[in-house]
Amino acid sequence: GNSVTQMEGPVTLSEEAFLTINCTYTATGYPSLFWYVQYPGEGLQLLLKATKADDKGSNKGFEATYRKETTSFHLEKGSVQVSDSAVYFCALSELYTGNQFYFGTGTSLTVIP
Amino acid sequence: GAVVSQHPSRVICKSGTSVKIECRSLDFQATTMFWYRQFPKQSLMLMATSNEGSKATYEQGVEKDKFLINHASLTLSTLTVTSAHPEDSSFYICSARLSGGNSPLHFGNGTRLTVT
Numbered sequence: 001g002n003s004v005t006q007m008e009g010p011v012t013l014s015e016e017a018f019l020t021i022n023c024t025y026t027a028t029g030y031p032s033l034f035w036y037v038q039y040p041g042e043g044l045q046l047l048l049k050a051t052k053a054d055d056k057g058s059n060k061g062f063e064a065t066y067r068k069e070t071t072s073f074h075l076e077k078g079s080v081q082v083s084d085s086a087v088y089f090c091a092l093s094e095l096y097t098g099n100q101f102y103f104g105t106g107t108s109l110t111v112i113p
Numbered sequence: 114g115a116v117v118s119q120h121p122s123r124v125i126c127k128s129g130t131s132v133k134i135e136c137r138s139l140d141f142q143a144t145t146m147f148w149y150r151q152f153p154k155q156s157l158m159l160m161a162t163s164n165e166g167s168k169a170t171y172e173q174g175v176e177k178d179k180f181l182i183n184h185a186s187l188t189l190s191t192l193t194v195t196s197a198h199p200e201d202s203s204f205y206i207c208s209a210r211l212s213g214g215n216s217p218l219h220f221g222n223g224t225r226l227t228v229t
Contacts, residue, residue: 034218
C-alpha cells in the first residue's frame with residue numbers, strides 16, 4: 001500500500017542554518033509528492049510539489065527533488081529563518097488509489113535567533 | 114486562487130450540544146471535500162470524504178451518526194458534531210482540490226473545538 005515516512009522531530013536549528021527534513025514513500029504506481037507547512041493554530045498550506053521523477057519543487061527558498069530510485073522527497077532550505085518555525089508534512093497522492101492523500105506524521109521545526 | 118474558508122476558527126460548547134463547522138471553496142467549485150481531524154502534535158486523520166449531492170464516505174472507525182456531513186452545493190460542505198463530548202475536542206480541518214489527478218489539496222484554516 002501507499003505510505004509516507006518522515007523523520008521524527010522536533011528539529012531545532014539556529015537562524016541561517018541548513019535544513020533537511022527527510023521523507024520517503026511507498027507507492028504502488030507513480031505518485032505526486034507534496035510538502036505542506038502548518039503554522040501554529042492554522043490549517044495546512046501547500047509549500048511545494050513535484051509530479052514526476054526528477055522534478056524539483058521549490059518555493060520560498062525551500063526545495064525538494066522527486067527521487068524515484070530512492071523513493072524520497074527530502075525537503076531542504078539553505079538558510080532558515082525564525083519565521084520558518086512550523087510543522088512540515090510530506091504527502092503523496094496517487095491515481096491508482098483514487099488520488100487519496102497520504103500524509104506523513106509531520107516534523108516540527110523550531111528556529112531560534 | 115483555490116482558497117478554502119473554514120468557519121468558525123474556534124468554538125467552545127457544552128457537552129451534549131451540537132456544533133456545525135462550515136467549509137467553503139471561495140473561488141472554485143469542489144465536487145469533493147475532505148474532513149480531517151488532528152490531535153495535538155499528530156498528523157492528520159482523514160474522517161470522511163464529502164461528495165456534493167450524495168452521501169459522505171466515512172473512514173473506518175468514524176461514527177457517521179456523530180459526525181454529520183452535508184455537501185449541499187459545489188462550494189459548501191458542513192460538518193456537524195452531534196451531542197458533543199469532551200473527547201470530541203480537537204482541531205478539525207477541511208480541504209478541497211480543484212480537480213483530480215495531480216492537483217494538490219487546499220486546506221481551510223481549521224476549527225479548534227473545545228467541549229466542556
